[in-house]
Amino acid sequence: MTDFDSIFADEVDLIADATVLEEDYTPDQILCRDEVLSQYTSVFKPIYKGRPPQNAFLYGDTGVGKTAVTKYLCRTLEHDIERKNEQLSARDRITLTALWINCENFTSGDHTTSSYQVAVGIVNRLREPGNRINATGYAPQDVYDLLYEELDSLDGSILIILDEIDKLGSDDTLLYELPRSRDIGYLESVRVGVIGISNDYTFRKNLSPKVKDSLCETEIKFPAYDADELAVILRARAEQALYDSAYSQETISLCSALAYKEASGSARRAIRLLRRSAEVAEENSSEHINPPHIRQADEDLEYGNIVESIVDxxxxxxxxxxxxxxxxxxxxxxxxxxxxxxxxxxxxxxxxxxxxxxxxxxxxxxxxxxxxxxxxxxxxxxxxxxxxxxxxxxxxxxxxxxxxxxxxxxxxxxxxxxxxxxxxxxx
Incomplete structure (x- = not known):
């Protein structure tokens, strides 16, 4: 408790740990995704066994777990490799570098991006701040030469995760070269695996056959959650994020039902709705999240979603x-x-x-x-x-x-x- 009044304080606090309700939070356990988790784990197994990494293409609507499952598996793989290396000789130890690249971050004024821009982004991710290159002024082949030089300076396996990969549109040069980079002689010391993540079901269909053959080595579709699955996920988050007296089963059920109805089974929308509902309840000095708070939160989020859709x-x-x-x-x-x-x-x-x-x-x-x-x-x-x-x-x-x-x-x-x-x- 503080001993002074603040305009930023509410009379009640319902959220014990807000980080659990953030979009970048990765849970310790993945719920309601057993089938895709099993399929996706098989993509990562070769790396754990010291074999060349595989390529995979993930697709499904927003909020169905693509990012959360990928981050969970990467974190688990890195942890398990570290434990395995403790029992291996220095020569046999496994080295993994995972690079997460969101292609949306390299979009230009017309909201499109290119293989060139993403390649520049990867180069700069691997370089120190004072040694990064400009996004313009280089010939495309020079940028790719720099990219492969930086990658080959690493060791072992490199996993490049391209989120929002559909932002590349028809410019699939990078998607063709990266998975084949060792086979065509651009890399000698390392092996590269590419994970593509997309919300666009049609993007894969529009890829050239040469890219499909490599990038889509394994395809994993993430289906939408149903209302019961959303309730399971929300209850797990609520148990960590909210005080016990702040919510009830009615809270979880209504948030889940609204997210299922209005956002095609998006866990992201359900979690946002739970957090905003708690904030609305706090603003109204309520010690419990009630249905009117949830419906007000739903209206608030719907406004923001329309703006985001226009931005896109x-x-x-x-x-x-x-x-x-x-x-x-x-x-x-x-x-x-x-x-x-x-x-x-x-x-x-x-x-x-x-x-x-x-x-x-x-x-x-x-x-x-x-x-x-x-x-x-x-x-x-x-x-x-x-x-x-x-x-x-x-x-x-x-x-x-x-x-x-x-x-x-x-x-x-x-x-x-x-x-x-x-x-x-x-x-």
Whole structure:
């Protein structure tokens, strides 16, 4: 207890250990993943036995355990190798270097990345801060030469885990070279295994056959959790993170049911919901998490999820959303396609003054608008005035989206929100 008042303090504390509810927390035991855990363990076994590492491709929706299981197995493998080495001679000891690379961290302004950028990232991960290379200015082959030089300076096995691997899109140069790097003579002293992790089910289908043959040596699909499995996971987290009096079985059941219903069985969403529910209860000076706290937390998270989903859109779709946001703010929605295109064109020119990049044609923009309708950001209204009045479409945000969410998404992408002159766009 403190002996002074603070504006940051609540009258009650329900969370005993918040780290257990953080996204980067790796549990000591993996629950409700026995089948994939067994399959995935087989990928790591060769390393433990001192054999060349295997390659694997993991896929499944967000929050189904891909990252947690990978971190758990890496940590367990490193621990077990350390114990095994205590019984081996210096010559026979196993050496493992695991590199975790999130391809999302190397995305550019249009929210895409490249093999080149990820290769630079791996080089810099292996170098001291004062000896790192710039992300531009090198020929691609020079970067790959540096990459293999750094890798070959290590010993034993190297496991490169590429999270969000689908951010590479169609640029699969790195995915082709890394798994074959020893076979094609780029490496002599070490052996490399690659683990690719993706939320995109279609990414694997679009890989070239030469990449599939190596990267997809083992494929592991992580299915969504059902509500009962989410409850098991949440109870285990609650027992560590919350005070016993802070929650009940009703708390666990409602959080699990909402996460299953609204986030396709995402454990990440369920854990976030549990934490936010505890925070809402604390803010309301309640000594117990009650259903109203959980429902308020669910609304809070849904707002944030919409913003994150907008952030994930490519540049053209962001500009279309910005156009609709400006029109909405001026009470000009629902708006016809040509009105949105006229506004979108002004948005593009405002943001691309330096590059001089021109906006897409109305047909090109409409393709992105149609995707936004499919994703649930925009709704289309069919207008029909009969034989004499004609037919046309108008568009507006769905109930889940509003201009403020679009502005927040621009801020998340480090883009300033610019004013747009709307005079004449409806003419």
């Amino acid at each position: 859109q490519d540049q053209e779709k962001l500009f279309v959303l910005a156009a609709i946001a400006h029109l909405d703010g001026a009470d000009l929605t629902p708006a016809r396609t040509r009105t949105i295109h006229a506004t979108y064109s002004r948005v593009v020119r405002a943001y691309n003054t330096a590059s001089g990049k021109e906006p897409l044609t109305q047909r090109g923009m409409f393709n992105h608008l149609s995707k936004l309708v499919m994703f649930g950001f925009v709704r289309t209204i069919d207008r029909n005035k009969g034989a004499g009045g004609g037919q046309w479409n108008e568009h507006e945000f769905t109930d889940d989206v509003d201009p403020q969410k679009v502005r927040e998404a621009f801020a998340e992408r480090d883009r300033e929100w610019l004013s747009i002159d709307l005079r004449g766009v409806t003419g």
